[in-house]
Every structure is written in structure tokens, then in C-alpha cells.
Amino acid sequence: AEEKKKIDEKRKAEEKKKELDQKHQERKETEKKKSKSELENSIKQKETELKFKKFEKGKLKQNEDYIKLKIKLLKEKRALLDKTTNNTEIKKEIKKIEQELKEERKKQAYEGIKNEIKEKIQKQEKIKAQKPIKAPPKEETRLAEIKKSADPEKYAKSVGLNYKDGKTRIVVSVDELDPITLNKLKEFGKIEVKKDKFVQILVPIDKIEEISQITNVQKSRPPSLPIQHGIIISEGVESVSADLVHDSGFSGNGITVGVLDLAFDKENTEIKSKIVESKSFRYNMDGGLMSLIGLGSENLHGTAVAEIITDVAPNVDLKLYSFGTELEFADAVDYAIPRVDILTMSAGWLTYPTDGSTLITEVVEDAVNSNIPFVLSAGNNAEMHWQGTFQDSDGNGWHEFASGDEGISISVTADRVSSGFPITAYLMWADLPSNNVNDFDFALIDPYEEIVAHSSNAQSLKKDAFELISYVPEVEGAYHIGITYAGSSTPSDLLEIFSPTDMLEYHTKSSSVTVPTDADNAIVVGAIYHLDDSLEAFSANGPTNEGNNAPTVVAPDGVTTNAYGTNPFYGTSAAAPHVAGIIALLLEQNPTMTPTEIRTTLENNADSESVGLSSTSNNEFGFGKADAFSLFAGSGLEIPDWIKNNADWWSQGLIDDDSFVSGIQYMITNEIIIIPGLPESSGSGGGVPDWVRNNAGWWAQGLITDEDFIKGIEFLVKSGIIKVS
Template identity: 35%
Template sequence: MNENPGKETRPLDKLYPEKRGLNTRRGMLAVGLISALFIGLAGIGAWLIAPLFFEQFQQVIEPPASLEEVAEQYPELAGILLDPQLDSAYKDIFIAYEEGGPKRALELARRYGLVDQNNDLRLTLELDTNDSAGLVQQLEATGIKITAVSDNLVDIAIPLSLIEQAIESGEPGKIFAPIQDLEHIIHIRLPRKGIRQVSNSGGESLPVISADEWQGLGFTGKGIKIGVLDLGFDKYRDLIGEELPEKVTARSFISGVELDQTGEPHGTAVAEVIYDIAPEAELFFAAYSTDAEQRLAVDWLVSQDVNIISHSVRSIYGPMDGSGDEAKLVERTVAKNVLWVNCAGNDAETHYWGVFVDENGDGFHEFRDGDQFMSFNPVGRVRMALNWDAWDRGDQDYDLILYDRNKNKIVSSENIQNDLGDDAAEFIEYGFSDEGPYYIAFFARRITRPGIFNFFIYEGENLEYKTPEYSITSPADSEGSLSVGATYWSDDVLESYSSLGPTLDGRIKPDISAPTGVNSVTYGEPFYGTSASAPHVSAAAALVWQAHPEFSPQMVIDFLQERAVDLGPEGEDNSFGAGRLWLGEVAEGELAPLPATPTQHANPTQTPMAAASPTPLSTETRVPTLSVSPTPLPDIDTGSSSTLMLVLGLVACVAFPGVVGLSGIGFLGYLSYLNYREVLSSYHRLPAVPQPGMGKRADEPAQESMTAGRGCPRCGTKNRSKARFCRYCGVEFRFAAALEAGWTECQNCGKYIHPGSRYCRHCGRRTR
């Protein structure tokens, strides 16, 4: 009851404010749900991030099935699959036929590059004899086309009609039946195709090598014959009389294809460089595609009495120690008094060298820190070759396997190496439709010791574990080849792609370097690559030979190397060779009378420049590439690439959930703080209970006797009227009205409970 009728009191529901906001059950439920959300986000983040960093450590590769196991699965193909003579690429075609039918088989054959523009299946037969006349007659009698014959190599083409007949008969193995039964065939393999050395990206080089000074004194290559050996000469007819001489002698050794209809203008661009430097040299063009055709082309050039062969093509398949087939071809040619100039290769950034490592014993090579995959990004049709140090011995057998971005096997090369004379190499050619990434793996099928790998990839970028050293290709590895590296024309910096030595038998290569980046009418843009550097040396050699007709090929090489501008470490090295090409000043004994009418080719691409100095050019704008010592083998880099990924993975997997989790904790703390403030404010908002004497006049004396006071609503004890607490039980009189209204005290925490509540709002204890 209100003892002060003159003072209006608040309603009972205002004495203790109603629960609201976070103080309600719904509020606390919302807090719980938000907490669960943060915890869930942290867990999901860790689950998503971890695979990105630890995939390479968690990936388990299934060893590829052996040919014996595949033969058990397809017993009708056992004779083909277990034939050591047949290249594994052709075996894959038969397996594709069994799994997906004729359409799948032909599609795979085209992806492998086994089918030519005439829809013929191309093969190379390797014989144990150079006498192939009888064998050729037998093959032609079966309807098989003979496209090239050179020494012990026979290129053949099986018409698509014969393939379809064999497929429709349900016995695709009949395709090779006429071949396998013939004598003298030791291998049925892929035709080995040359690879051009061009990168398109500019400059003028005559003054850089002092060729302009030599031309001014009448040395233009007159009387010297240069053979350009290349993969194609498209557009050459359009440049006759302008960027090429009025007369060239040309011949194609590619079956059924003219040398200017190959789809490849590379040889024309090479000839254009030669003509700029040696405009009066006589040029001979020879086009080829396979190694058998290459031998025929070389024989023809030698028969034309060429003095120099300029070859800006290389092979990534071979021992790379000067003992391979192409290297031997160079040796035979040089022995006929011919100077062979070859590009060193553009493989410094697309090459891997390493010793076989298999710490977990599953047969797969571990490139670095346990990683069994090496990634790359393809650019269209890719060729890759895995070579190792057991050439011609046949006592070590490795496989080359290609995987997609999900680490699923796409194709593999699994040739059988088990006999003397077997190539210690695997080769894959495959057409890609996207940029990947894709992955490469090496698998030890049968080994007795750790092998040394020499892996190359053509038209593949961003090779994960590249090794610039030992990236010299064939036939630049030949002792008889004058091998040429690439330096940028304006500052003498070694191009990052230029292949480095030494050869695998420890010899210094390249022998010399020359400018690249010259203007090219053929390409319509600057001509980059060691392909552009090699013809500089070929043409410069023609000028030297004109001045010194008594020189032998080796004397011409010595002349060029002695005058080269030494770059990198002092002396010859495996980056620049003897240095950058520089003809130097014409000596008094070399002077020749100026021709009555100096030969000038129309529309010269050169911009007049001052005569070059024999000292290195400025290197202000480019960073030099360090050379490599020729003697020690390069250590396999055990750098921190994978370790860094591991550290980043740990940081990411801990940091991300940690940040999210701490954010959640902070948010919950903030909510708790708001809740605490709400509780405090609710207490502060409780109205004071009207006390006896309130509402009287100020001059009216207060009664201080116990009888004038009021009894405690809890225990009934009489207290003074001004007392704030009960002198017996200690209750605060400000809650007196609440107690009178039926509020009760919690037996657990001592707080007051609203009438009718089943639970204490402070401690949660059940009240009844």
C-alpha cells in the first residue's frame, strides 16, 4: 500500500523492467547461433585452404599398370602390347580402340601427331642393315607407302583405308601384321621430327658484328655456297629479289609436300638473315620433317658442294653427349670439308636435369622435397622427351607419364628397354586444348641404379623445376658442330632461353654466341631465338672464307672464336662460348678490291649505325645471365619452394580460422558487454519505494521512533523510518514494493524473481 497518497507510484511492471533484447531467450539463442556460424566458417575455411597448400604432400599416385597387366586385360592385343619393337604410342591407339572404338582411336592418333595431312598413319622403321631395297618392295606390295629411305631408316605411311579395313574386321592388330613379319626390322617407332628455334618478340646486327665494314670493303660471301637445312620455307617465293637473292636452289624432302607449302616459314626467316650479311653467297634450301628425310636432305646439300650448312633446328631426343644419331650425321658431314653451324637451342627454361630419387619406394621420381609431379602449361601441341644415362645399353627402364590438373593419367610413353641398342628415352607428342596446368611424372619400371635424367619439353611454359645447365640439344652437342648461343643485339646480354652447356660428357658448349632480335620481313616482327643467331655465324663464316679461301672449316671456326668479344667469365664458358660474334677490323692481307658495282639488295632492313666496337655493348637495360662452370655437375636445387608452400599453408590454415575465431570471440564479448549494460541499466531504472513521511511539509518533523517505522516485508521486523536496510534480515527497502507485490527471492543466488516465474532470470535455477 502506498503510504504517501499525494505521490503517484509506478505500475508494478515498471518496478522491475521487462526483459528485452539479449536478456530474452530469443536473444541468447541468437547469440548461440552466431557463435556456431563463426565456428563453422573457421572450419570451412581451414578445410578449403588446406588442400591448396598440402595437395602435393597428400597426393598418392597409383603406379601405372605394366604392359603384361594390360595384355591380360586385352588378351587379343597381347602380341602387339608385348612387342618390344613397337613404340608405346601405337599401343595406346589399340587400347583406345578397345575402350572407345574407332572414333576414339583415330582421335588419339591425331592428338599424338601420328596422322599426317593426308590421313596416313606415319611410322619409321629402324633396320639392322643399310640394304633396304628388298624390304621396300615387300612393303609396297602390301599397299603401304614409302615416304623416305636413308641408310637404316625407312619412313612409311599406312593409308587410312587399310586402317579402317583392319578396324572393321574386328582385328586392329592386322594393321602391323605385314610389318612385324618382315626381317631386319628392329624398331617400329615414331618419326623423329626436328624442332625450330624461334621466339618472336627487334634490332639490327650488321654493325654489332662489324659485317657492314667487311661488306664495305667488298666481302659479301661471293663464291661461297650456303645450305639452309630447315623444316619449311613458306613465303620464300615472295621475297626473291628483295630479301632473298634473285636465284636460290630449293628442294623438299618431305613426302608429298612442297618446301613452301609446309605451313612453316622458319627456313625463309633464317635465309633472310644470311642474305643481309652475305648478300652474294649462293643459297640452297632443303626442307625435311623426319630424321630419315633429314639424312636425305644433307646428302643432297653435300652433293651440291655447299661449303656451309646452317641448321637452326634441334632435337630434344638423344643422349646429348655427341654420340647420338644426329651428332654422328654432323661428324660425317664435317669430314667432307663442310662447316656445320647449329643453333644451341632455346631450352634453358624448359629443361630438367636430376638424379633419380625415390625415398618412399613407390617407383616414382621425387623432383624436390618429396614432390612426384612437375607442372607446366602447354601451348598447343607439346613434345616432351625423357632421356637418361643408359643409352644403347638397355639395362634401365623408365616411363614418362602425363597427368591432367586433377592428377588423372592422360597418356604415357612406356617403351620396353631390355636389350643392347635400345634408346634410353621416352617421347610424348600431344595436342592440348587449354593451358592447364598439367603434370609430368617419371616412373622406374625396371632399374638397378639411380639414373640421371635429361628432360626437355617443347611448347611448354612455366616448367616447375627447370634446370638451365646441360640444356644443349642435338646436334649442337656434336664435336663437329659450331654451336651458337643467343645474345640480345643491343646490349650483349645472354637471352634467358639460350641453352647452356656443358654437354653430358663435359665439353664446353655453345662454341660462340651471336645477336638475336633482328627485323624479319618473313615474320613481320623481330626474329628472336638461337635460330636467328646461328645464321649470323653462318653468313659471317662466308665472309671469312671469301677473304681466306685457303681456310679449312676448323680454321674458319678458330678465326671466329679468336675475334669474338669475351663475355661472362674470362675465356670460354658454357653460356657465351668464346664470346659474342665480332669479325673485327679487316686485316691488310684480307683486303680485296671493291667490285665495280657493289651488290645491294632492295629494301634493306638495316638501320645505319656506327661501326661496332670490339668491347661489350652497354648492359644498362638488361640483367646479365650468369655463366656456368663446365666441370662440376649442378647440384639439384633443394630450395625452399615446397617448404615455403608448407609454411604458407600452415600459416593460412592457422591464421584464417584463428582470425575468424577471434572475431567470433570478440563479437560474443561485445554482445556480453551489451547484455551486462542492459542488466545494470535495468537496476538503475528501478523506482525508489516511497518512504514514510514523504509528501509532508518540509518543516514537519519526522518521526524517529520504531513504532513510527514500518515493518520489514520479508521478516516483519520493525525498523526506523529512514533505514535503507532491514536491521534483522538486511533486505533493501527500495525493493519493498516489489516484495509486497509478490516477488520472491531465489534460494540459490538471492536475487528477486518476478511473480509466476519458473526460473531465476539471473542464475537459471528452477524455482518450483
């Protein structure tokens, strides 16, 4: 009775699997199944509907409905083309719709990730301004300038510094964090976080110079702030086939996911019942820990990320950790490692090179080495990143981005001036493999050809090769970002610019991923639109600065969340939590999987066809779209271990052919061995070939795989030696 029960359970499981396999396949072929007349009627209906809709800038929900309808129309026209004989008219219509969709999708996606991102302009500019003056060796330019400012509060706001009641937050790097240095720093301000050779401290601005005079201090700078990679039941659940995994009985039960972000709303109805812990590691300007809710509306992002995880894995437990600087992030991860099964973060740093050298990267690798898979968003910077070497054909010390053009032009409108939205950009560089670098400076020139913001830190080593400009423009017109160099020889350093606020006139998609995507064995996720799997224009590309490929996979964005209401959630921020949820499902099925095994499984089972990937992987799509069902479907092959003993005895002649064959036949018929897709018996029987017996022996010794052994069984069935009805 017990044996019959097991057989019945196996049969039901196999029937369920076949049903879900069929659903999985049908999703990819919906349009292809329609007849020519059905397609023509459906196309006519959609074309009529589209006449009453239009794309309007700024209307996210309305535009989303319009784009969805247009994508469905495009898919049906492609399917109709397959059923006609090279119809030229349909080809023209398809090309026209593709071009319109490309432009409309890009506008919609950029509005979705951050309404304020500014379109690039193209304007040639020869810079006439004088080069900026160097900052003191131990201070970053903004700290040197705020000390001299007549209105430090206004200056701080203009350049993106935290400031309140005469105090600002800084990070001090030291040669060695010994008790003497720590006590000296305590005399000048409130120490908030210390990690390795870095200390985060809230300090009066008039004490910055005294800190610089401490012998053990290398440099003082403002903290480096992360950028959220997206602004604004998820449609992505079906896109990654997670609903089919739910039908298979997996929902993330017993798995804890740690979510790292700037802030969260733990009262959000979608996630409230899933939260088992929440903790802030983020300091306010009074030196105390900030509430988890954060500032303004910034909690929407982290809350939406957490929502998507629970959509993909409905029974996970959530632990929410907020942070605001790189040292607070390190503190949060150290705390989380012994308390979670998975970590995920949809944010990153544009202020460091992706060369594996940062504390942030090291912290992620610590988690992975502690057996915690870490999921990261790739970033939204594909068109907000430039990379190249210094060019100066006229010898005036200003870099030429193109012939005759020494500045990246930024358009500032009257609306931007009144809104107080800043221009922000970061410059970093390296001359690998050397640790030495040349000394470059960074400047923003206004429409009157005056430098209104500059960064001129002193550099000689790679760790100091960084400049930042941030400025709230006061007049409208064309501003220009410029790079200067005072040396006499042509420098070989590779320069990089990132801007979190503006699309760049000259941009480089390659290597636009952000820290910590350079962490070894981290799982990096790019973004595709959930309805048609097209790559988002902003989705950052690899490789990292040290040559590692990224992303690992891509996942959907443009999905609905409770946190953002009617505004769809765009960005790699929305893509990454889909993969975190998939990993929770995977760990429920197999809790012993390591981060490396999980990453390899994601790569090997990614859907490359849906994104049109012609190679195994690339630095846009990684290995393809993450597909939860493919991870779980597997081969469906089930062979009890004890059969290996029989195979070994048979290969040695201890069991005759008839006994082995009849035994295998009995076990297939009674579903003790399950072989999906087994062929029908069509041959007339005969003797067992030697190669099948050899295969059985090699399989028993672990020299070939289960699948290789089954090829022999399939041959015996097909040739009629094993009869299966």
C-alpha cells in the first residue's frame, strides 16, 4: 500500500509538472497560436483602440496603457508576417511601430526612474575660464570651501553636503585606527561609525582643519552617498514565471531576506505581515539614529523593493535595514550576515571605480563568503556615464570630449532654476596596473564662462583619484562640465564621469555599472521591460573596471506596486528584487545551495531567447532573463540510487541481460524510474549492444551523468528491447 501511494504521488507530480511546462511554453507562443484571420481581426481592433489613445509626456499611467496596447499590436503584426509571404507593407508597419515604441518607451522609462533627469543637449564649447585652485592636501575641496564660506548653509545645499547648526558629517581616513587617534577625533565631534581605517564623524566645520593636523589622518571628505536605482501583485511575477513555481508548492517559506535601502514604510499593507525585524543604521544631523521612515518620500523606493520580493516569494520573512552612507552600509551588512539567508540592495555608489578595491565591495564579498547570496541592481547609468583618456590638441589644459568641444553641455531651464534641482557629476580615474595617478581637476562653467563649482583635490595615488561637483544653478542657459590637467606630458589614465542628474552629451554605455557590482560572486541584475523583454535604455552595462562581466541576468521593471500607486516602478531597482525572490524560492527547495551554485544555476537556466541573446552572455543582458520555472523544472529525471548497484553488477556480468532489462522495464512501467519524454517502443527487439552495458558500468562508477545513462535506456525502449506501453 505504501509503495502504491508513492507511485500515485509521483504520477500526480509528473502530471502537474507537464501541465506547468505547457503553461510555461504557451506564454511564449500566444500570438503564434492564432490563425491568420484571428490575427487580422485582433490587429484591426487594436488599431481602432489606439486611435483614441495617445502618448503624453508626464502621464505615466495613461502612457503605460498606451504602450502595453502598442506592444501587443506589434507582437500580433510580427506573428501575422510569419503567416504571410514576405508582405512588404506589414514589414513597413512593423518597422514604424518599433521606432515609435523605442522612443516612447525610453521617455516613459526615464520619467519612471526619476522625473528630474535632464535630456542631453549637444553644443560645442571652448572653455576660456581659468583653472581652479588646488584644495589642501588632507581635505576634499568642498570641506576646504565651506570653511571659508560666508553662508555655509547655502553653500552646503548647493554642493550636496549635510549641514546643520554649524556642523557637517565627514569621513576621516587614517593610517591606523589606534586608541590615541580615536580619542583625538572624539575631542572634535561625535563619532557615529568606525570601520577598518575609516571613521564617520559629525563635526563643527571650524574643527575640520584641526582634524587635518592629526599626524595619523590621511584625508577628510564628506561621506559617499548611495544612489537609489529606481524611483516610482507585480506584473513581473508572471514575467519571471514565479507564479508557476508557486503552483509547484514553493513560496519562499522559511527563508529570510534582508533588504538594504535608505528608508522603508513598515506600515505598508503589502509587506507589514512579512516583516520580522527592522533596524536603522542611518544617522541624522543631531547625531542620533534616524527613523526607518527616512526623509520625505525616499521610503517609497525601499518599500516597493520589499513588495516585489514578497510578490515573487509570498511566504518569505523580511528584515529591513536602512543606511545613508558607505560606513553605515558596512555596519548594516555586518549586523545582517548572521541573521538572514539572502541580502539584496537596489542602490549603488557612482563615486568609486568598480575595480574591487572599495570597502563597500569588500563588505559584499564578506557576506557572500559567509554563504549569503547578495543580489544587486546594475544601475541606471548607461547614458549618464562617460569614459575615455585625456585629449588636448591645443595644449590649453582642458580635455576635448570631441574635436573642438571641451565641455559636456548641460541645459538649464527656468523651471530647473526655480525648482533648485542641482547639476551633479563625479570624476574618477586610474592608470592600471599602477597605483600612481596623474592629478586632474573638475569644473562646472556657467553660461557667462565663469567657474561656478570646482573640485581640485590633490592626488598622486589611485585611492585619492576622485573629484565631485554639485551646484544648484541660479541662471538658465548652457552649462559645461570640464576636466583640466596641468602636467606637461600626455597622461595615460582612464577617466570616468558619472552624473546622477543628467544624461550626458557624450556617453559610454560600456562599464557603466556601479559599486558594489564588482564584488566577486555577487548577483547583478539589469532591467528589461516586463511586457516585451526589451532592454531599458538606462540599464547599466559591464564590464567592471577590472574586467568582470555584468550583469549576471536581467529581470522586469515597469511593474505596479502599492508603494508607488498608479506610477509604475521602473529601473534596475525594480528588477533586482525579482531575482532576490526567485533565490528565496530556490533556497526553500534546496537550503544547502551556496552563493556560487545559486549564481551558476541562474546563469545556466536564464531565458536567452526571450531577450534575443545570440551569444552565451554579454554585458547588456548577462545570460538572459531570470526564469524561476526553468530553475525548478530541471530534467524531471528520477532514478533511485540503489539501481546503480544493479547497473554495476550487470556491467560485470553478475546479472544477465534479461534480468536487468526486465527489472528496468518493471520500474519504468510502475514509475519507480521517471524519464520525461521517453520514446515509444517501435523496434523488434534483439540483443543489448555492448555500449549500453559499458555506459551502465561507467554510470555506476560516477564517470558519466544520469542523462548519459538514460540515453542507453531510451535506445533499449526505442529498439523494442524494453517494452513500455
